[in-house]
Amino acid sequence: MRFSFRIWCMLFISALIGSCFMGSSILxxxxxxxxxxNLLQNPGFELLPGSFNGIPKGWMVIGTSEDYVGKVTSDGxxxxxxxxxxxxxxxxxxxxxxxxxxxxxxYGGYFAKLSALSTEETGPKVRLRVYAYSANGKLRNTFSSTxxxxxxxxxxxxxxxxxxxxxxxxxxVLIVPATKEGAVWLxxxxxxxxxxxxx
Numbered sequence: 194m195r196f197s198f199r200i201w202c203m204l205f206i207s208a209l210i211g212s213c214f215m216g217s218s219i220l221x222x223x224x225x226x227x228x229x230x231n232l233l234q235n236p237g238f239e240l241l242p243g244s245f246n247g248i249p250k251g252w253m254v255i256g257t258s259e260d261y262v263g264k265v266t267s268d269g270x271x272x273x274x275x276x277x278x279x280x281x282x283x284x285x286x287x288x289x290x291x292x293x294x295x296x297x298x299x300y301g302g303y304f305a306k307l308s309a310l311s312t313e314e315t316g317p318k319v320r321l322r323v324y325a326y327s328a329n330g331k332l333r334n335t336f337s338s339t340x341x342x343x344x345x346x347x348x349x350x351x352x353x354x355x356x357x358x359x360x361x362x363x364x365x366v367l368i369v370p371a372t373k374e375g376a377v378w379l380x381x382x383x384x385x386x387x388x389x390x391x392x
Contacts, residue, residue, distance in 0.1 A: 302388030
């Protein structure tokens with residue numbers, strides 16, 4: 194009996210630590226997002242007016258221009274849905290592609306997804322993240338999921354919830370490792386409010 198209680202305590206502490214440092218332990222499914230609006234401004238990576246250096250409006254790339262200009266571009270030739278994807282090729286460093294901010298709040302439960310494709314059978318690991326910020330721009334929550342790319346489209350999903358009380362907006366973050374050989378395409382990116390928690 195005593196041994197069982199100790200195991201239960203250890204499992205509870207592990208779950209608590211995991212929820213604090215690795216995101217929430219809740220799980221939303223794609224079905225929870227059906228008929229919900231995509232919160233992203235330009236999820237299809239369209240080259241709308243205001244796009245710059247091949248980076249679609251509604252997105253930005255972190256880094257110096259020589260690290261990504263001509264190497265991170267909107268591509269209409271390879272897609273999984275819609276008419277465009279983001280292609281990453283020939284970069285010497287990891288690339289971080291970040292969405293414009295979108296409104297969120299502590300009572301929302303969010304579902305995010307990303308599809309990725311590589312020219313390599315065993316391609317690089319691509320990371321999908323959701324960042325939640327307070328009104329003054331302080332990072333309050335981080336949620337992350339990783340996918341190993343391949344020559345067929347693979348999907349990463351993540352759930353974000355149990356947010357801190359002062360969160361006001363979120364961003365989607367896509368991280369692609371250096372792609373000296375081959376290319377990676379990103380598409381099908383979305384973030385939905387999949388659930389509302391009781392106040």
